[in-house]
Amino acid sequence: xxxxxxxxxxxxxxxxxxxxxxxxxxxxxxxxxxxxxxxxxxxxxxxxxxxxxxxxxxxxxxxxxxxxxxxxxxxxxxxxxxxxxxxxxxxxxxxxxxxxxxxxxxxxxxxxxxxxxxxxxxxxxxxxxxxxxxxxxxxxxxxxxxxxxxxxxxxxxxxxxxxxxxxxxxxxxxxxxxxxxxxxxxxxxxxxxxxxxxxxxxxxxxxxxxxxxxxxxxxxxxxxxxxxxxxxxxxxxxxxxxxxxxxxxxxxxxxxxxxxxxxxxxxxxxxxxxxxxxxxxxxxxxxxxxxxxxxxxxxxxxxxxxxxxxxxxxxxxxxxxxxxxxxxxxxxx
Amino acid sequence: xxxxxxxxxxxxxxxxxxxxxxxxxxxxxxxxxxxxxxxxxxxxxxxxxxxxxxxxxxxxxxxxxxxxxxxxxxxxxxxxxxxxxxxxxxxxxxxxxxxxxxxxxxxxxxxxxxxxxxxxxxxxxxxxxxxxxxxxxxxxxxxxxxxxxxxxxxxxxxxxxxxxxxxxxxxxxxxxxxxxxxxxxxxxxxxxxxxxxxxxxxxxxxxxxxxxxxxxxxxxxxxxxxxxxxxxxxxxxxxxxxxxxxxxxxxxxxxxxxxxxxxxxxxxxxxxxxxxxxxxxxxxxxxxxxxxxxxxxxxxxxxxxxxxxxxxxxxxxxxxxxxxxxx
Numbered sequence: 001x002x003x004x005x006x007x008x009x010x011x012x013x014x015x016x017x018x019x020x021x022x023x024x025x026x027x028x029x030x031x032x033x034x035x036x037x038x039x040x041x042x043x044x045x046x047x048x049x050x051x052x053x054x055x056x057x058x059x060x061x062x063x064x065x066x067x068x069x070x071x072x073x074x075x076x077x078x079x080x081x082x083x084x085x086x087x088x089x090x091x092x093x094x095x096x097x098x099x100x101x102x103x104x105x106x107x108x109x110x111x112x113x114x115x116x117x118x119x120x121x122x123x124x125x126x127x128x129x130x131x132x133x134x135x136x137x138x139x140x141x142x143x144x145x146x147x148x149x150x151x152x153x154x155x156x157x158x159x160x161x162x163x164x165x166x167x168x169x170x171x172x173x174x175x176x177x178x179x180x181x182x183x184x185x186x187x188x189x190x191x192x193x194x195x196x197x198x199x200x201x202x203x204x205x206x207x208x209x210x211x212x213x214x215x216x217x218x219x220x221x222x223x224x225x226x227x228x229x230x231x232x233x234x235x236x237x238x239x240x241x242x243x244x245x246x247x248x249x250x251x252x253x254x255x256x257x258x259x260x261x262x263x264x265x266x267x268x269x270x271x272x273x274x275x276x277x278x279x280x281x282x283x284x285x286x287x288x289x290x291x292x293x294x295x296x297x298x299x300x301x302x303x304x305x306x307x308x309x310x311x312x313x314x315x316x317x318x319x320x321x322x323x324x325x326x327x328x329x330x331x332x333x
Numbered sequence: 334x335x336x337x338x339x340x341x342x343x344x345x346x347x348x349x350x351x352x353x354x355x356x357x358x359x360x361x362x363x364x365x366x367x368x369x370x371x372x373x374x375x376x377x378x379x380x381x382x383x384x385x386x387x388x389x390x391x392x393x394x395x396x397x398x399x400x401x402x403x404x405x406x407x408x409x410x411x412x413x414x415x416x417x418x419x420x421x422x423x424x425x426x427x428x429x430x431x432x433x434x435x436x437x438x439x440x441x442x443x444x445x446x447x448x449x450x451x452x453x454x455x456x457x458x459x460x461x462x463x464x465x466x467x468x469x470x471x472x473x474x475x476x477x478x479x480x481x482x483x484x485x486x487x488x489x490x491x492x493x494x495x496x497x498x499x500x501x502x503x504x505x506x507x508x509x510x511x512x513x514x515x516x517x518x519x520x521x522x523x524x525x526x527x528x529x530x531x532x533x534x535x536x537x538x539x540x541x542x543x544x545x546x547x548x549x550x551x552x553x554x555x556x557x558x559x560x561x562x563x564x565x566x567x568x569x570x571x572x573x574x575x576x577x578x579x580x581x582x583x584x585x586x587x588x589x590x591x592x593x594x595x596x597x598x599x600x601x602x603x604x605x606x607x608x609x610x611x612x613x614x615x616x617x618x619x620x621x622x623x624x625x626x627x628x629x630x631x632x633x634x635x636x637x638x639x640x641x642x643x644x645x646x647x648x649x650x651x652x653x654x655x656x657x658x659x660x
Contacts, residue, residue, distance in 0.1 A: 309477025
């Protein structure tokens, strides 16, 4: 894993300085945490940190693909809440039934987005906003606005609460596979190339004869599926389907993608840097918790939102340099 | 659109609005349905309740319409509402506000709007000067604005009894809620601004074709910033009204999901997401439709959750019709 990341760094260092910056920031923050707090580098903190952030990494990955095409998916939080309820209802049948079906329900929402965007020509922002409302309403209807307890007798909760071979949480294993898989799709398949090309310039991509619609349908379905997976993690990790969860997740995911250096105009970005962005945002809160524990400062939970916003602002300031450079190139043409 | 559009903007706007009467038809259908089905619909109290609730949506939606006219979007309106709504009680319940009630009341109306203005400047500068996409630029305050409000109030619900301040949300003129009149007055002013001022001309020009507006020497940056400032200040005002209605300020709930209502109202009212159109009265029409759909469903025993799905379908339908007409 480390070797692959190093390889990616070298590849992107010239193309996207922000991807490098996010890795450096991540390393600095980890070093800070390890040096300052006793238990920060301990197995318990690392494993619970990663386990909790697995769902955010999952939706960030889907969001990354969507943003690479120049789109946006605001529905991921609501869809995750919806699928967590579906997963909770299906939990008596075991994880092998509940997980695929819950993910499929997420994909269905993604396909709905795709149809609105690709065939009805509704802007992604509006289409996914409507799906966000619809999925939220849907999850409240099917759950009766109650949290739905999962079946503790089946193997469903093992996913979110137990470790593979007693070492790594299952959620991390699954997300790890997802990261590698999507990385390969983006970098090494024609589908991934088309995704990047669509973001670079949709009209040109159509003229090149690339399958633009297929790529767009794929990214929204993927994003829905990733949100579905996050919903399964949510239900499994917290022992309940939670129709009211997921508020603001789309923003966390967008922030992770942006922090990772993916341009919001599409066409440029990387999967590992998105993961680093998600970890970085999560780590800020992890460190805040430790700092609170030390007693020097006392940050309420509300400060987290303020800091998250300030963080996004800092990243945007950094990124404007890259984007303005790009727009100058466009103007020069 | 006929050839009228190019020559006589105001008349064409009227003609255009009459031509695009999808919204009015929808309103008519909802009204007829309610008169036939909903008990006590034709009752002054029902009207007053609906007006007092629709006013805040309409006020924010008008600001959103200006931002959308520039081709932008403002996600931070709900957070700005929470922020200004949290500030007002903090000011008139402070030692100063208690000692000097009149000055305190003035300050409680003034400083929240200043805070909102600063938020608007922040959004506008990031969008216009740093050239960040509006969705992302306003995302910053969307996330942290409500956080600041909650930090200020420690997350507590602030309840108060201040009849003068509450007039903003509960007062009545000629039997109709004060904020309804306020919304109408703001609409008239904004309609004039959009159609009769240089600012308004450039606002529409930027949305129509930003580069052309810039190359023709228009103050693109200032006009854009202006749109975000107006939108934020109207949101701040709406935040004050909500607090006044409830005689309580809850930073966690004030303005929650307002950005969706405001965008929906603006779009249903005929605002083009690509920019270039600022139908101010359309925004009010959109707000009324959204409010009436919500009311109709609730009054007829349909669950709140289903109302969300209905709202989603309205937004999709409105934008789809818009797109189809354009093509």
